[in-house]
Amino acid sequence: MLSLRQIEVFRAFMVTGTVSDAARLLGVSQPSISTILLHIQDRLQVRLYHRVRGRLLPTPEAMRLLDEIQNIWDGIERVRLAAADLRQGLPEILRIAASPSLGVDVLPPLITALRTNRPNVRIKLELLTPLPLMRSLLEGRTDIGFNVPLLEDPGLITETAGQIGIFCVVPQIHDLAKLKQVSLEDVAKYPLVMHSQDQPERRLVEELFSARGLFPDSSIHVQSGQSACRFVKAGAGIALVDGFTARDTAFADLRAIPLAPAAHMDVCVVWNANRPLGAAASELQAAITRQLSD
Numbered sequence: 001m002l003s004l005r006q007i008e009v010f011r012a013f014m015v016t017g018t019v020s021d022a023a024r025l026l027g028v029s030q031p032s033i034s035t036i037l038l039h040i041q042d043r044l045q046v047r048l049y050h051r052v053r054g055r056l057l058p059t060p061e062a063m064r065l066l067d068e069i070q071n072i073w074d075g076i077e078r079v080r081l082a083a084a085d086l087r088q089g090l091p092e093i094l095r096i097a098a099s100p101s102l103g104v105d106v107l108p109p110l111i112t113a114l115r116t117n118r119p120n121v122r123i124k125l126e127l128l129t130p131l132p133l134m135r136s137l138l139e140g141r142t143d144i145g146f147n148v149p150l151l152e153d154p155g156l157i158t159e160t161a162g163q164i165g166i167f168c169v170v171p172q173i174h175d176l177a178k179l180k181q182v183s184l185e186d187v188a189k190y191p192l193v194m195h196s197q198d199q200p201e202r203r204l205v206e207e208l209f210s211a212r213g214l215f216p217d218s219s220i221h222v223q224s225g226q227s228a229c230r231f232v233k234a235g236a237g238i239a240l241v242d243g244f245t246a247r248d249t250a251f252a253d254l255r256a257i258p259l260a261p262a263a264h265m266d267v268c269v270v271w272n273a274n275r276p277l278g279a280a281a282s283e284l285q286a287a288i289t290r291q292l293s294d
Contacts, residue, residue, distance in 0.1 A: 002040060004076070009036040011073055014066045019056055078141075094280045095124045097136050098146040100224035102267065103127040105244035107146065110287045114280060121280045129223055130200055137272050144281040145270040146288065148200040148242075157273050161285065162292025163264040166205075167246035167256040169229055170238045174255070181260035188214040191237030193228045196221040204265050205240050229254060267292055 002010070012022040013033065023030045037056065041048045048062040058066075094114075098107055103125060111123055128136060128145075136142040138155050149158070168187055170176045176186060188209065194216075195202040202221075209216060220236055222228050225245035232239050232254055242265060246256035269285045271277055277285065 002043065006036055006040050006043075007069055007072060007076075009033055010040055011066070011069050013037060013056075014058060014062065014069075092118075092120065092278070092280060093122045093124060094278070094284070095126075095141065095143045096146070096284070097126045097128045097133045097142040097144075099129070099133075099148065100127045100226055101242050101245045102146045104226060105248050106288065106291065110284060110291060113287065114284055117283070118280055129198065131198060133270075137270060140272060140275065143271065143275070144277060144284065147268055147270065148204070148265050149268050155273050156270050158268050158270045159285075161267045161269050161289045163266055164292065165243040166240055166259055166263040166265060167243055168238060168259060169232050169241055169246055169251065169254050169256050171232060171235065172253060172255050174238065176238065176257060177255040179257060182257050183260055184209060184212055184214055187238065187240065187259075188216040190217075191220075192216040192218045193220045193222060193231045193237045193239040194218045195225075195228070196223055199223065201225070201242070201265065204263075208263055226250075 009022065009026065012025050013019060016022045016025055019030050019033050019037070023033045026033070034056070037049065044065075046061050046065075047059055048065065049056040049058055051057075096103075096107070096111070104127070107125065111125065115121060115123065126136070126142070130147060133142070133145050133147055134153060134156065137145050138153065146161075149160075152158075168176065168182045174190075176182050176190070179186070194205060218237075220231055222231065225239070225241035226248070228239035228241055229245060229248070229251045231237065233251070240259075243256075245251075246254075267288070269288065271281070
């Protein structure tokens with residue numbers, strides 16, 4: 001194991017590129033930096049540097065180690081910032097992760113209202129796909145997540161906030177655009193832009209089609225409903241997306257048609273089982289539940 005000081009010195013050397021610059025950054029002598037770097041190499045028993053014309057140059061192994069060191073350093077920096085906030089009595093930070101559709105189309109007005117009620121709360125919103133969202137919650141980097149149903153994990157608590165409808169999105173001049181409702185049989189006749197395999201929306205749509213023995217033609221797979229709509233605008237096909245994305249004003253030149261029979265997807269609120277929701281997160285959970293029930 002490396003000490004915190006060794007991690008700090010190694011990172012400084014790798015970031016600045018020279019022993020002298022690392023020493024200047026940390027406010028110590030060059031010999032002390034060189035000594036610690038050599039101790040790190042001896043400790044790990046891996047060649048991390050070459051000496052070329054009197055300079056230490058990192059090896060590929062050192063670059064790989066830097067990737068892991070940077071992850072550790074990011075955590076250390078978060079601890080330092082949190083401690084500084086506590087000392088200075090700075091506002092609470094609410095860290096939110098959401099799917100692109102919810103983060104773009106649903107949460108902004110709810111977060112704005114939350115900030116009106118709680119002006120001292122600072123917000124950090126990340127748009128994440130399901131697996132990174134789960135990992136962020138489990139690792140304690142996110143306080144609350146919003147997504148369609150995720151894979152079950154004993155380390156997470158999941159509650160359903162409500163449902164949103166699924167719509168077929170087509171260009172205004174498409175054959176289906178004149179219809180008030182479309183069936184899955186109608187949809188399956190045309191090239192379909194779909195979510196990628198790792199997205200819960202993809203699993204839901206595939207289940208709808210397979211229940212009717214349908215296998216749509218899909219050659220373009222995307223990470224979000226917004227991306228799907230942009231491909232539809234470009235003429236790549238049609239798409240099935242959630243109602244919030246379908247009604248986004250950015251896609252007003254597309255036609256959003258309800259499915260018949262109607263289909264819906266759950267919207268879930270997720271948090272770490274070992275980290276109870278704070279007051280601000282609970283207020284946001286209640287707000288999205290009300291929004292989806294209207």
